[in-house]
Structure formats: C-alpha cells, structure tokens
Amino acid sequence: MIQVKDLHKSFGKLEVLKGINANIKEKEVVCVIGPSGSGKSTFLRCLNLLEEVTGGEVIIDGENLTDPTIDINSIRSRVGMVFQHFNLFPHMTVLDNITLGPRKIKKMSKSEADAAALPLLEKVGLSDKASVYPDSLSGGQKQRVAIARALAMEPKVMLFDEPTSALDPELVGDVLQVMQDLAKEGMTMVVVTHEMGFAKEVGNRVLFMDEGIVMEEGSPEQIFDYPQNSRTQSFLSKVL
Amino acid sequence: MEAFLNSDYIKPMPYLLEGLLYTLLITFVGLFFGFIIGAIMGFGRLSKNKLIYGLSSIYVEIIRGTPLLAQILFIYFGLSQLLDINMHKLVAAILAIALNAGAYIAEIVRGAVHSVDKGQMEAGRSIGLTKVQTMRYIIWPQAFKRMIPPLGNQFVISLKDTSLFSAIAVGEMVYQAKTYYATTFTPFETLTMVCLLYLVITIPTSIYLRRIERRLDV
Numbered sequence: 001m002i003q004v005k006d007l008h009k010s011f012g013k014l015e016v017l018k019g020i021n022a023n024i025k026e027k028e029v030v031c032v033i034g035p036s037g038s039g040k041s042t043f044l045r046c047l048n049l050l051e052e053v054t055g056g057e058v059i060i061d062g063e064n065l066t067d068p069t070i071d072i073n074s075i076r077s078r079v080g081m082v083f084q085h086f087n088l089f090p091h092m093t094v095l096d097n098i099t100l101g102p103r104k105i106k107k108m109s110k111s112e113a114d115a116a117a118l119p120l121l122e123k124v125g126l127s128d129k130a131s132v133y134p135d136s137l138s139g140g141q142k143q144r145v146a147i148a149r150a151l152a153m154e155p156k157v158m159l160f161d162e163p164t165s166a167l168d169p170e171l172v173g174d175v176l177q178v179m180q181d182l183a184k185e186g187m188t189m190v191v192v193t194h195e196m197g198f199a200k201e202v203g204n205r206v207l208f209m210d211e212g213i214v215m216e217e218g219s220p221e222q223i224f225d226y227p228q229n230s231r232t233q234s235f236l237s238k239v240l
Numbered sequence: 241m242e243a244f245l246n247s248d249y250i251k252p253m254p255y256l257l258e259g260l261l262y263t264l265l266i267t268f269v270g271l272f273f274g275f276i277i278g279a280i281m282g283f284g285r286l287s288k289n290k291l292i293y294g295l296s297s298i299y300v301e302i303i304r305g306t307p308l309l310a311q312i313l314f315i316y317f318g319l320s321q322l323l324d325i326n327m328h329k330l331v332a333a334i335l336a337i338a339l340n341a342g343a344y345i346a347e348i349v350r351g352a353v354h355s356v357d358k359g360q361m362e363a364g365r366s367i368g369l370t371k372v373q374t375m376r377y378i379i380w381p382q383a384f385k386r387m388i389p390p391l392g393n394q395f396v397i398s399l400k401d402t403s404l405f406s407a408i409a410v411g412e413m414v415y416q417a418k419t420y421y422a423t424t425f426t427p428f429e430t431l432t433m434v435c436l437l438y439l440v441i442t443i444p445t446s447i448y449l450r451r452i453e454r455r456l457d458v
Contacts, residue, residue, distance in 0.1 A: 050362055077368025087363035091381050100377060101367040146363075153367060 001026045001061060001157060001188050002047065008055035009042055016042045018212035019056070024157075027186045031199035031220075034209035035235055040192045043209065044159050047190065048079045061156055077105050080150030080158040084165050086142040088134040088149070094121070095130040098149045105153070113152075120148040124178050140171030144178055151182075158182065160191040176202075196240060200224055208232045248429040252420045256430075259416030260437055266330070266412065267399045270337025274398070275391075277338060278345025285350040296346065303343035309404050312336045316408045333405045333412075341398045348390045352383040385456060392449040396442050413437060 002024040009017040016039045024030050032040045045051040047058060049065055049072050058065040063075060089097050098120060099113035108116070121127050124144035134142055143163055150158060160179065164172040176198050183189055183202050193199060199206055199220060206223040208216045208231075216229040224240070227233045244250060284296025303311070316332040319325075356379050364374030406415035417434045421427040 048366055050366065073365075073368050073370050075368075076366055079366075081363075081366035083359060083363065083366075085359055087357070087359035089360065089363070089378050091385070101369070104373055104377065105368045149367070 001028070002190070003059040004043075004047075004056070005059075006056040007043070007046060007053060007058060009039075009046055009051055010054045016212055017046070017054075020209075020212075020214055022207065022214065022217075024188065024190060026188055028204045029183045029187075029189045029191065029202055030205045030207060031203035032190065032192045032207045032209060033194070033196070033199060033223075033235075034207075034215075038209045039212045040209045041161050044161050044190060044192050047157075047159055048076050048081055050081070073105075077101065077153050078156050080153060080155035082143070082146050082150055082158065082160045082163050084162040086134075086139070086146045086166075088142055088145055090134050093131050093133055094126065094137070094145050097134065097145060098152045101149070101153045117148070117152055120151050121145075123151075123181070124148045125174065138171060139167045140174045143167065143175045147175075147178055147182075157188045157190065160189065160193070162192050162194065164193070164195055194239070196224070196236075208235065210235070248424070248426045249433055252417065252424075252426070252430045252433060255416045255420045256413055256433055256437060259411055259413035262330075262410065263399065263402045263412040266333045266337055266402050266405065266410070267395070270334045270402075271341055271395060271398055273334070273338035274341035274345055274394075277342030279349050281342060281346035282349025282353065285346060286353055300343045300346050303340055304347075308336070308340050308401055309407060311340055312404055312408060315339075329405075329408055329410045332408065333402070333410045336405075337398055337402065340401070341394055344394055344397075345391065348387050348394065349383070352386040352390075353379060355386060356382045389449050389453045389456070392445060392452070396445055399441060400438065 002022070004020055004022040004024075007017055007020040008015070020043055022030075032043065034040050042051055046053050047060070047065075049058075053066050056066070060075060060079060063070060065072070065075060089100070092100065095114060095117055098117040099108075099110070102108045102113040102116060103110060106113075118127065118130070121130055124147055126141060126144055126148070129137065129141065129145070134145065137145065147158075147163075163179070164175050167175065172195070176195060179189070179191070179198070180202050191198070191203070201220075203220050205217065206220050207214050208223060208227075208229070210231050216223065216227065216232045223232065224236065227236055281296040281299055284292045285300065287293045287296070312332070315336050316327060316329065319332075320327045360378050360382070361371075361374055364378045365371070369377070402412050403414040405412050406418060409415060413434055417430045421430040424430070
C-alpha cells in the first residue's frame with residue numbers, strides 16, 4: 001500500500017530525515033515511536049506531501065508522490081490525516097466539517113453528504129453533536145470529529161500525527177477506542193504516537209525512529225519486550 | 241423657532257448637507273474599489289512569487305510613505321498632465337481614496353489571512369481541497385471576520401480624509417463650508433457644524449465597531 005524508499009527531507013541545512021525505508025501493507029497498523037525531534041512527524045507528513053520531499057520516493061497505492069506530474073489533491077483525498085491539534089474548521093458546524101470534502105471534491109449534494117456523514121458521527125459516538133460548532137466540544141470530541149472528517153473521504157490509508165498528545169488524560173481513551181475500532185475494520189493506518197499501550201495492543205508493527213532514521217522495527221513484542229538496539233532500549237526504559 | 245432656523249449655526253446646513261452627500265459618495269465608492277485593490281494587493285503580499293510580492297510591496301510602501309494630499313494633487317494635476325486628459329474631479333477623488341485606502345486594506349487583508357492558524361490550510365489540503373478551495377471555504381471566511389473591525393476603522397479614516405479634496409475644489413463638506421463662510425464671515429459657527437456632522441457618523445461607527453469586536457473576541 002505504501003512504499004517508502006530512501007526518503008530524505010531537509011529544512012534548509014537541517015537534515016531531518018536521512019533515508020527512511022518502509023513498506024506498509026494493506027490493513028496493517030504501523031505505529032511510529034521515538035523521542036521528540038526524531039523526525040517521526042515529518043516522516044508522516046511526507047506521506048501526503050504536507051512536507052515537500054527532498055529525496056527518495058514515496059509510493060502510495062501504486063502512485064509515486066514524488067513524480068511532479070502527479071495530481072496530489074487526488075492522492076490526498078484518498079489518504080486521511082488526523083492532526084495533533086485537530087484543526088477543525090471553527091466557522092463550520094460539526095456536520096459541515098465532515099461534509100465539506102465530499103461536497104467540494106466528490107461533488108455530492110448537501111443531502112447526500114449529510115446522509116453519508118451521520119453513520120460516521122455515530123461511529124465516533126457523536127451523533128448528538130452534528131449541529132454544534134467545534135468550540136463547544138472537548139478535545140477528545142474534537143479529535144473524534146476530525147477522524148470522522150477524514151473518514152468521510154473514504155480514504156484507503158489513515159495517517160495519525162500524535163492524535164492524543166494534546167488531550168487531557170481522561171479523554172484519551174475514547175479516541176484510542178475509535179482508532180482501535182477502525183483498525184479492526186481493516187483500515188490501513190500509520191500512527192505516530194506516544195501511547196505505548198496502543199502501539200502494543202493495536203499495532204501490527206512498530207517503527208522506532210531516532211535521528212532521522214528507522215533505528216529498529218518489528219512486531220510490538222519484539223520492540224517492547226526484546227529491543228535489540230541500545231537507543232530503543234534507552235528510549236523505552238524512559239517511557240515505559 | 242424662527243430664531244433657531246435663522247441662527248448662524250443652522251443657516252449653512254443646506255450647503256453642508258449637500259457636501260456631506262459628496263463626502264459619503266466618495267467614501268463609499270472609493271472604499272468599494274479600495275477593498276478590491278486591497279484584497280488583490282494583500283494576497284500579493286502573501287504570495288511566494290517574488291515578482292508579485294515585490295510589486296504589491298512597492299505599491300503599499302509608496303502609498304503609505306507619502307502624504308495623501310500629495311497623492312491627490314499628483315492624481316488630479318499630475319496624471320492629467322501626463323496623460324493629457326481633463327480628469328473629472330470626482331473621478332480623481334474616488335481614485336485617490338481607492339488607491340490610498342487600498343494600500344492600508346492590503347495590510348489588513350494580509351494580516352488577517354496570515355493570522356489564521358496554518359493548521360487550517362494543512363487540514364484543508366489533507367482532505368484533498370486545492371489551495372484555492374481551501375482559501376475560499378476555510379481561510380477567507382475566518383480571515384474576513386477578523387478584518388471587520390480594522391476595515392471599519394479604515395472607513396472612519398477615509399471618511400475624514402475626504403476633507404482634503406477641498407484642495408482640488410471637490411464639493412465635499414469642508415469645501416462647501418469654506419465657500420460658505422467666505423461670504424458670511426461665520427467660520428466659527430460653520431466649522432462647528434462641519435465637525436458635528438463628521439462626529440454624527442464617526443462616533444456611532446466606532447461604538448458599533450467596538451461592539452462587533454467584543455463579540456468576535458469570544
């Protein structure tokens with residue numbers, strides 16, 4: 001589903017990604033962990049070209065994102081993204097947040113888009129919030145709306161950029177539950193997270209990143225219980 | 241009643257109100273075009289294209305760095321000479337307000353669009369919207385809300401600036417007052433009324449703007 005080959009990314013002189021290779025299969029849930037500044041968010045953002053790639057290749061669903069002739073908007077509409085700070089549209093109701101993409105990109109009518117959005121709201125447990133504005137929601141509710149907004153485009157892959165890092169601890173559970181349900185339904189997911197419990201329980205594979213490269217990767221058991229790399233060991237000893 | 245109507249304060253009113261009509265006409269039409277210019281130049285100032293950015297910046301800096309009176313004379317006399325035309329005074333006045341306010345509005349637009357969290361653009365793009373669609377449906381509505389108070393402020397400023405058109409004999413309020421008291425020798429009474437008429441417009445506008453501002457704050 002996603003092939004990353006020798007991905008490089010620099011901001012000016014600062015090289016953040018120094019050659020990442022990864023292969024993410026359909027229906028796989030890959031969790032990316034690592035210390036802050038290791039480049040894991042940048043890596044994720046390269047997967048839908050929110051960051052311009054400096055070198056290497058990213059191939060999603062057979063299409064090479066680094067090919068300059070590619071229609072990036074069309075690819076982005078098939079790759080859902082959930083941000084740390086939700087980034088809901090504050091001037092639109094919850095329902096309009098979700099239906100904007102389907103209406104403007106898939107050219108659905110308002111009633112079609114609304115009808116398609118309601119099951120999504122139900123899925124994230126917010127059926128009663130359709131007509132309210134994001135301001136009146138808690139952080140956890142906002143993030144669940146953001147997930148529903150991304151799902152409305154019927155993406156083949158979902159990218160999560162530290163989706164629970166900005167939440168109060170007691171609100172994290174609901175968001176993780178929604179993500180877990182999504183994983184069970186067979187969604188392909190790449191999750192940058194500090195929630196080691198989630199990575200262990202839901203992830204099929206864990207990538208440990210540090211200093212712009214993937215230091216170690218393997219099944220959750222391998223990474224969490226038998227880490228081989230000394231950097232992985234020292235990171236895990238601090239967070240677990 | 242008769243004494244009141246015949247007082248030196250009330251007698252100039254018909255002339256002043258006629259002037260006020262021109263004052264308002266120039267302000268509204270000038271600001272209408274000023275907003276269009278300002279929106280274009282404001283986006284120019286946000287552009288990554290160096291030529292577009294450069295041209296819009298030169299425009300903004302020239303207008304903001306020179307006095308309005310000089311701009312008015314330049315447009316009315318200077319441009320007329322250069323283009324060898326006989327520019328209508330009212331056209332010159334509207335053009336001057338549009339070009340002058342346009343530069344300040346460009347900065348208002350630039351600031352408001354810039355102030356919208358950059359996560360909003362990313363969220364729009366990540367759904368698959370184009371840059372233009374994201375601007376239109378997500379950034380602009382939020383930015384426009386933030387522009388309302390400073391735009392109202394610019395309205396007040398431009399309204400007062402129209403008084404400078406007395407320099408090219410446009411029949412706005414101050415010019416009407418000057419021609420009136422030149423024959424009646426009642427400048428004190430006449431100009432008192434001129435100021436009151438300005439305040440009748442500017443003070444309610446300011447109060448209204450403050451109310452909007454407070455509402456937008458939440």
